[in-house]
Amino acid sequence: MEILILIKKQLKLLFSNRLIILAGIAVPVLLTYLFSNSIDASKKPCLYAADLSKSSYSAQFLQMLSSHKEITVVSTGKENILKKVDSQLIPMGLVIGKDFDNALLNNKPLPVEIIINFESTDSAVLKQVAATELSSLKKVAADSSYLSNKSGIPVNSLTSQVFNGMKSSSSSEINSSSSDTLAIKQEEMTQTLLGFLVMFIWFVIIQGFRTLIEERENNTYYRLLSTPTSYNRYLASKIAAAYLFGAFHILAVLLTGKYLLNLPVFEHLLPVILIFAVYIFLLTGISLPLSLLMKRHEDFTVTFAVIIIATGILGGSFFSLDTAPGYLVLLSKFTPEAWGEKLLKAVLFDNSSLTSQLVPLLALTAIALLFIGAAFAISSMSLRKKSYLVKS
Incomplete structure (x- = not known):
């Protein structure tokens, strides 16, 4: 007591x-x-991308990524991406492997590698953007290949026309992932x-x-x-x-x-x-x-x-x-x-x-x-x- x-x-x-x-x-x-x-909300996350394919489709993929207002795309080499990710200077990196065009047109697994060290808000946004645009690219390539077989028009010509008239609809799709972010x-x-x-x-x-x-x-x-x-x-x-x-x-x-x-x-x-x-x-x-x-x-x-x-x-x-x-x-x-x-x-x-x-x-x-x-x-x-x- x-x-x-x-x-x-x-x-x-x-x-x-x-x-x-x-x-x-x-x-x-x-x-x-x-x-x-403390980080300015207006600052856009940077997506470091290495294009090992150097093809028309890989260039188009990078262009689709660059069209996003939510991110900034920086072209660089794979070694630089690995170094920056290991040092945690960037949230993630994207590497487009060789033979990207062939895999895309023949519906094979795409040689696209996401290099990430830890999950963060920026990496979630970047992964969602990459997945959205890659899905759009695969759909365009598949549709163009099908129409090319039916009409005899070269597939590259069809895809160029589609890309020229296509407007990015990724903003709404990114917003749908806001709960994950x-x-x-x-x-x-x-x-x-x-x-x-x-x-x-x-x-x-x-x-x-x-x-x-x-x-x-x-x-x-x-x-x-x-x-x-x-x-x-x-x-x-x-x-x-x-x-x-x-x-x-x-x-x-x-x-x-x-x-x-x-x-x-x-x-x-x-x-x-x-x-x-x-x-x-x-x-x-x-x-x-x-x-x-x-x-x-x-x-x-x-x-x-x-x-x-x-x-x-x-x-x-x-x-x-x-x-x-x-x-x-x-x-x-x-x-x-x-x-x-x-x-x-x-x-x-x-x-x-x-x-x-x-x-x-x-x-x-x-x-x-x-x-x-x-x-x-x-x-x-x-x-x-x-x-x-x-x-x-």
């Missing part, structure tokens, strides 16, 4: 600071919105929101331990030592309050993301709850012993700000680690943000089962317990030292 009263008092102190609550909810959501909309956009925004959330939630959790510094500075700490209240219970109440404060913020941010940004953050509710439950526990465990070592507010603020920002950058909260150098990927394995993002990505976006992630979840829980055990050991040593100084 005593510990519940202590937890209630701690929560009352935390929730009294409305500015911290508002900032903890607004910052990750606002950053997600700004980052997701929107789904990819929502997935990207959800990943961005979760990336910021796993970082900024740490700022929220450390607020639960700020009173440890305040008590040392205003000498409340020493008065607490003279009360019959167990200091271990008092410390446990701070852990519980910080944990509940962090859980409240995560729920508030996810609800804001769902209803304000229209993101599908609750599609896998149970795995998300369990992963965040372990992740908050991990951050709480890491923060507690560090807080006990701080003696001044200035040290507390600066130290945690440096740690959180550094681990957030290394952990991939601001940029993807897919293209990062090997040493950064290695360093990221020692950051809680990277593990939080990895678990959420595996379950939410890679269709991994929760049971497949039990080993890292249990490992993070064990690490949290280890840090909390260290915190209580530090606290016990400090109390014994104070008791020894008082007696002497």
Whole structure:
């Protein structure tokens, strides 16, 4: 009963600071919105295309692609496309293979290769444009070949007449795929929101331990030592309050993301709850012993700000680690943000089962317990030292 009263008092102190609550909810959501909309909507995605066929039909295909207002077609070589895609400088590339004309006129599989490294909104648009125009080209070629056999008119002459009089109808067909593009956009925004959330939630959790510094500075700490209240219970109440404060913020941010940004953050509710439950526990465990070592507010603020920002950058909260150098990927394995993002990505976006992630979840829980055990050991040593100084 005593510990519940202590937890209630701690929560009352935390929730009294409305500015911290508002900032903890607004910052990750606002950053997600700004980052997701920072690219100018008027900027057209570029489709890099390599024409190895150098035929009339491949040239016509590229011309049909270039007629689209939604994209910009850039002619280049296959090697350049492979290099840019591997470096993630472009969303995708298109390679028209040799013997394109023969395959088209004889209804054979077309030697058209789409080179893509990862799915994105731009790549979805580009693939849809390419598929639409390729389908139109195949239909024109098939119809022209049939009419040529019936009338004796050369097939090239017929196709030229059709292409000259044909107007692109691809805009309406692209619009019909807007739901697919929107789904990819929502997935990207959800990943961005979760990336910021796993970082900024740490700022929220450390607020639960700020009173440890305040008590040392205003000498409340020493008065607490003279009360019959167990200091271990008092410390446990701070852990519980910080944990509940962090859980409240995560729920508030996810609800804001769902209803304000229209993101599908609750599609896998149970795995998300369990992963965040372990992740908050991990951050709480890491923060507690560090807080006990701080003696001044200035040290507390600066130290945690440096740690959180550094681990957030290394952990991939601001940029993807897919293209990062090997040493950064290695360093990221020692950051809680990277593990939080990895678990959420595996379950939410890679269709991994929760049971497949039990080993890292249990490992993070064990690490949290280890840090909390260290915190209580530090606290016990400090109390014994104070008791020894008082007696002497």
